[in-house]
Amino acid sequence: MGLEEKAAIILNTTFVRPAKFFLNGFSNIPNVKYFYFFLCFIYIMTVVGNVFLLSVIYLDKTLHTPKYMIVFNLAFIDLCGSTALIPKVLDTFLFDRREIVYEACLSYMFFVWFFAGLQSWTLVTMAxxxxIAICFPLRYHSIVTKPVIAAVLLFEWVLSLAVIGFMAGLIDRLSFCASLVIQSIYCDHGPVYRLACNDTFLNYIMACVLLFIVICIPLVLIALTYVCIGIALSRIASAVERLKALKTCTSHLILVAIFFLPLLGTNLAVLTYIHPNARIVNSTLTHTIPALLNPIIYSLKTEELLTSIRRLCKNIRLRNRHFQKN
Known part of the structure; x- marks a missing residue:
């Protein structure tokens, strides 16, 4: 038996699980720390914006409706998703702690993609x-009820948990006997499984499945709902009524564009070639910018929410005056 055959047998029978990975981050970029300070600013503003939105919905009883259950769920996911990614990135590169334990790397990967998947399907629920609000306005309150929305959101959490858990679990079957340097600033799925020295075909298939479940299927469903909405609006005689109905969709359409376009662009670029630095920037901003902008867009573009904010501010001012008098 030749040396090559012996080496092949050893490679096939020996399972190598590394103790740690090394997060390489950006390569050959001067003053890269400014990017991490920018991420720090994004995270602070994301926390402030989403906590504010969660507080307004929680405190104002008039917002305790199925629609704002979805908005509350999205704000909570945005907050958790940013927290899963940004603090660890800052700790890794601002304090030069680039080694990450194998189990922590899989957990890191799981939570980043888990909340990304939830965000995607929450946008479908909003659509x-x-x-229902535009195509079946008279039946809206009988169809879109709190129990129905709660069941839909629970299903999305379970679906995301199962799919992303399976994706991370498939990494655990790989053997890493060569490079342990991840060409990213976090434990992204693609850069990790490509380091393996045994068969990664199942991981590649899972990456494609993830692309369909997180991006393609939600986008198709959202597009179909807006085709139906467009047909329903075309049947409304009054242009004023059409515009009024369309305005209720603008916030959601902006959120969809902000979330899906960069994510879709990055994943399509990977099918050919994308520079590691460009992938890192696109992937990081895709996971962080929507969470920053979502509460701002909803606060500024939704009349109900603006009214609630004014009402809460007015109540706070009245209470302050009452305390000052006493």
């Missing part, structure tokens, strides 16, 4: 809400 469903707008579809």
């Amino acid at each position: 469903y809400d707008r579809f």
Whole structure:
């Protein structure tokens, strides 16, 4: 038996699980720390914006509706998703702690993609809400109820948990006997499984499945709902009424564009070639910018929420005056 055959047998029978990975981050970029300070600013503003939105919805009883259950869920996911990614990135590169334990790397990967998947499907739920509101306005309150929305959101959490858990679990079957340097600033799925020295075909298939479940299927469903909404609006005689109905969708359409376009662009670029630095920037901003902008867009573009904010501010001022008098 030749040396090559012996080496092949050893490679096939020996399972190598590394103790740690090394996060390489950006390569050959001067003053890269400014990017991490920018991420720090994004995270602070994301926390402030989403906590504010969660507080307004929680405190104002008039917002305790199925529609704002979805908005509350999205704000909570945005907050958790940013917290899963940014603090660890800052700790890794601002304090030069680039080694990450194997189990921690898989957990890191799981939570980043888990909340990304949830964000994607929550946008689908928002599209469903707008579809029923515009296409079946008289039946809206009988179809879109709190129990129905709670069941839909629970299903999305379970689906995301199962799919992303399976994706991370498939990494655990790989053997890493060569490089342990991850060409990213976090434990991204693609850069990790490509380091393996045994068969990664199942991981590649899972990456494609993830692309369909997190991006393609939600986008198709959202597009179909807006086709139906467009048909319903075309049947409304009054242009004023059409514009009024369309305005209720603008916030959601902006959120969809902000979330899906960069994510879709990055994943399509990977099918050919994308520079590691460009992938890192696109992937990081895709996971962070929507969480920053979502509460701002909803606060500024939704009349109900603006009214609630004014009402809460007025109540706070009245209470302050009452305390000052006493």
